[in-house]
Amino acid sequence: DAGITQSPRHKVTETGTPVTLRCHQTENHRYMYWYRQDPGHGLRLIHYSYGVKDTDKGEVSDGYSVSRSKTEDFLLTLESATSSQTSVYFCAIRTDENTEAFFGQGTRLTVV
């Protein structure tokens, strides 16, 4: 299995609080992605990174920010959590040469 770990795996938080999800890889892959998965919507891209300190927005980036200060870590922050951000969040990694993306096990976030 690709060395990719998401933390926490489960989290319940209150509306209006900031939340940070962490994606950690041991593969030295260049590309890292954050997706959210909701019934009927598949995997929607939130933000992605193509190198240290190089990030860009995906299709559903409002309310989210990211940081990548080192190759192995990609952080997703919900600046002020809302109930609409209740979802399962997946991180994925990919190399330049390899077209295959490897996914973490997901983080189930509930905003109450």
Added chain:
Amino acid sequence: GQSLEQPSEVTAVEGAIVQINCTYQTSGFYGLSWYQQHDGGAPTFLSYNALDGLEETGRFSSFLSRSDSYGYLLLQELQMKDSASYFCAVQNDYKLSFGAGTTVTVRA
């Protein structure tokens, strides 16, 4: 932006053949991938097509027509364990964007 369309559900019996179509609109297209996801699990890679034609990997095959912005995943000799969601994904520049997924249900 990107858009991908695939059917939401397909049901078939064991041993049958299922084809899941995917049409896409995007700029800077590099290739089309397919992923499988079982309930409660993470998506896993099945195949990738960068050029027109058919790629075969065991019971699964994937096809791409770049001129038609169209591809499909062919599942042959269906088994109960193939019951899962299947996603097509377009790769362009640095991005990897997914469709909404097709739920395949295999019946005995």
